[in-house]
Amino acid sequence: MAIRRVRIFSLFERFWHWSQMLLIMTLMFSGFGLHGFHHLLDFKQAVDLHTLAAFLLLLLWAFSIFWLFTTRNWRHFIPTVKGMWQVLRFYSFGIFQGEHHPYRKAYWRKHNPLQALAYLMLKIVLFPLIWISGLVYLFYFLWRDIPHATQVLDGVALVHTGAAFTIVVFVMIHVYMLTTGHSFKEHVMPMINGFDEVDLTPEEEAYLLKDQPEVLG
Amino acid sequence: MRPVLRFFLALLLIAGLAPLETMGEGQWPTPPAEGKPPPQISGPLSGGTGDHTKYEALKQPFATGPDVTKACLSCHTETGKHFMKNIHWTWEYRNPDTGQLLGKKHLINNFCTNARGNEGMCAQCHAGYGWKDESFDFSDETNIDCLVCHDTTGTYYKTPNSKGSPACSVMFEGKPPMDFTLIAQSVGLPERANCGACHFNGGGGDNVKHGDLSSALKNPPRELDVHMDAKGLNFACTACHVTKSHVWAGSRYRVAATDDKGTGKPGQRRDVATCESCHGTAPHKVDSLASFKRNDHISSIACQTCHIPEFARGGVATITNWDWRTAGKTRNGEGYHEHGYTQGNGEHRYTYKSIKGDFTYGENLVPLYRWFNGQMHYTTIDTKFDITKPVAINDFTGSREDGDSRIWPFKKMTTWMPADLGNGTLVYTHLWGEDSDSYWGNYDMGKAIAHGMKEFGLPYSGEHGFVETFSYWPITHMVAPKEDALSCEDCHSKQGRLDGVAGIYIPGRDNNRWLDLIGIIAVVGTLVFILGHALIRIVAPNRGKH
Numbered sequence A: 001m002a003i004r005r006v007r008i009f010s011l012f013e014r015f016w017h018w019s020q021m022l023l024i025m026t027l028m029f030s031g032f033g034l035h036g037f038h039h040l041l042d043f044k045q046a047v048d049l050h051t052l053a054a055f056l057l058l059l060l061w062a063f064s065i066f067w068l069f070t071t072r073n074w075r076h077f078i079p080t081v082k083g084m085w086q087v088l089r090f091y092s093f094g095i096f097q098g099e100h101h102p103y104r105k106a107y108w109r110k111h112n113p114l115q116a117l118a119y120l121m122l123k124i125v126l127f128p129l130i131w132i133s134g135l136v137y138l139f140y141f142l143w144r145d146i147p148h149a150t151q152v153l154d155g156v157a158l159v160h161t162g163a164a165f166t167i168v169v170f171v172m173i174h175v176y177m178l179t180t181g182h183s184f185k186e187h188v189m190p191m192i193n194g195f196d197e198v199d200l201t202p203e204e205e206a207y208l209l210k211d212q213p214e215v216l217g
Numbered sequence B: 001m002r003p004v005l006r007f008f009l010a011l012l013l014i015a016g017l018a019p020l021e022t023m024g025e026g027q028w029p030t031p032p033a034e035g036k037p038p039p040q041i042s043g044p045l046s047g048g049t050g051d052h053t054k055y056e057a058l059k060q061p062f063a064t065g066p067d068v069t070k071a072c073l074s075c076h077t078e079t080g081k082h083f084m085k086n087i088h089w090t091w092e093y094r095n096p097d098t099g100q101l102l103g104k105k106h107l108i109n110n111f112c113t114n115a116r117g118n119e120g121m122c123a124q125c126h127a128g129y130g131w132k133d134e135s136f137d138f139s140d141e142t143n144i145d146c147l148v149c150h151d152t153t154g155t156y157y158k159t160p161n162s163k164g165s166p167a168c169s170v171m172f173e174g175k176p177p178m179d180f181t182l183i184a185q186s187v188g189l190p191e192r193a194n195c196g197a198c199h200f201n202g203g204g205g206d207n208v209k210h211g212d213l214s215s216a217l218k219n220p221p222r223e224l225d226v227h228m229d230a231k232g233l234n235f236a237c238t239a240c241h242v243t244k245s246h247v248w249a250g251s252r253y254r255v256a257a258t259d260d261k262g263t264g265k266p267g268q269r270r271d272v273a274t275c276e277s278c279h280g281t282a283p284h285k286v287d288s289l290a291s292f293k294r295n296d297h298i299s300s301i302a303c304q305t306c307h308i309p310e311f312a313r314g315g316v317a318t319i320t321n322w323d324w325r326t327a328g329k330t331r332n333g334e335g336y337h338e339h340g341y342t343q344g345n346g347e348h349r350y351t352y353k354s355i356k357g358d359f360t361y362g363e364n365l366v367p368l369y370r371w372f373n374g375q376m377h378y379t380t381i382d383t384k385f386d387i388t389k390p391v392a393i394n395d396f397t398g399s400r401e402d403g404d405s406r407i408w409p410f411k412k413m414t415t416w417m418p419a420d421l422g423n424g425t426l427v428y429t430h431l432w433g434e435d436s437d438s439y440w441g442n443y444d445m446g447k448a449i450a451h452g453m454k455e456f457g458l459p460y461s462g463e464h465g466f467v468e469t470f471s472y473w474p475i476t477h478m479v480a481p482k483e484d485a486l487s488c489e490d491c492h493s494k495q496g497r498l499d500g501v502a503g504i505y506i507p508g509r510d511n512n513r514w515l516d517l518i519g520i521i522a523v524v525g526t527l528v529f530i531l532g533h534a535l536i537r538i539v540a541p542n543r544g545k546h
């Protein structure tokens, strides 16, 4: 096994990540604005911005799902318990003792088990919750005449706002995590230039050297 | 699904078109027309095919109004029969849904109370001649007053049909004689001033009753009413209140609160005066997300709600509170009045009159907003109610759930008015008359009520007093230019315009308090957790390493 600098995030992944970040920040800002938490935008501006950003995000997600499944990158997100305990133990204990992070990025496992699970939950629970409820909310006037429409609307707003709060919490923890382990910069750089230190098996190393030398730094 | 597609297109255009949209708004207001204003637009009837100065029947001296009517009917042979069916003649309306017998002939309102028994005065605004008591002949076509609606000279006027108390009748003396021949030869389609002679003065004065119908609409600028704008579209009332055989569309007794038929086929709809009957059911051009949303809102919100941001605009005030309890004060045995309010156009308004009591005026008022399905329930002369609580003269129904309601703007009127406290009913007050019981002249409420009730064989306990009443007037005129319409924020905010509207979750106004609480706790909790975690990392040993 050799630690090598490997390009783990493709250009698309990096574009995806940062535009998703921008859009979600915009959605948080405009969403909580129209919810009444701040008045930096008037309601119309907030709705315009929120809806526009939401559609761009849906578009982005559509592309990313296509990408995940055509490149087999979805496998990074398969949940596993292997190593989970060590990671949990590290964040709640070892980190204060100055221990090393127990997880080594592998070529086909660039996230630690906790990360993988968190991102998976985000992808299959939180995001669908927010976009489905968002679309149902947006098209209220198409279904306003069904029985109990007002109660349904109450529920839709509840789910949407609840999911939004959860995303805020996620974002906070996500950003805080970047300050742990290595330096903040070292955490962020891979998502900017794509390269990180990865534990490669000899087979992987040989394969990459031969077939995709540009991936190795 | 088409609107949805258009929506997506619109969405793509939001960013691109935003500057264009503001450019378009710069074209407003419509530049003023030059020279003499064109004739008012009266709907499909405009134009005409005859010249009334050329008709032999009109080339004669007329002594009275009914003489003119006879001449009119000699050519317009069927008009009398048509006319007698309409409410301007019958003053009576049976609501087919509630069965209530309504109309000015029967109702009591919380302004000058009742026309019944006071026709000598009040039937000045009856489109007929000579109704002063129960003996009026509703089957005589020559009693129809054609001129009050069709005069275009502005010289035609009416005076009370009976003399009333001497103190009152002096007010109507000394008016110039009318040239009936000239008036008859000048007839035309009704203009705003014709309808306004009565409808702008409901409740006993300019804009007193409705709040959205005032003399300011005779010659309004665009800001006051886009449709009636004298220098712009210049609509007469009948442009919207389309007419078929002298029956008009648009009834206050049976409001079309929702109109999903829209324009109908060309030339088809003559049954409603709704905004949708001209503008259709998707009136906002879908060039932005906001317009798409505005079109959506039509199923929940009456056009009037956004497009009439305030009523009693244009410098003429409306009365919002009336107190009959203070009526009847005299000075040296005579009634008097007090000026106390100067309205926007500089005119003074009475805030006290011995014959009516105290008034409160208001201008540029924000309406009350409520779900309304078009149905009003009236407290009529025979309705018993609890006198200890305020009573609604006309209560309206409507809710989010009933499928017919939209959120409408209303003027709410509050009045302390005479009632029979013993029986718990409203009363017919005898206001106008030559006898010694009429309130206007004698100022004895007890006698006036006893007379008014007896005249129509109605039970009266003899114990009169005053009750607090409300009435609700849907606001539908004084449509502002689009740039003055409400913005989303006006309703989608806390303490916004729709604060009192129940039964619906309005984003920006409503929130689930528990969810917000939990959400805030979660976010703050996370923050605290992160700070704590970071702190321990900082103070913990070996911090230098990682």
Ligand code: HEM
Pocket: A024, A027, A028, A030, A031, A032, A034, A035, A036, A047, A050, A051, A054, A055, A057, A058, A130, A131, A133, A134, A135, A137, A138, A139, A157, A158, A160, A161, A163, A164, A165, A167, A168, B507, B508, B510, B511
């Ligand atoms: C594809 C994703 C999304 C869609 C389609 C969407 C759509 C909507 C819609 C239609 C509304 C109601 C606006 C209105 O009144 O017209 C709304 C409100 C809101 N959105 Fe989103 N949204 C999305 C994502 C997000 C995200 C990612 C966040 C925050 C992290 C968020 C936070 C909010 C909040 C807080 C509200 C206010 C809810 C309320 O007051 O009831 N939304 N969203």
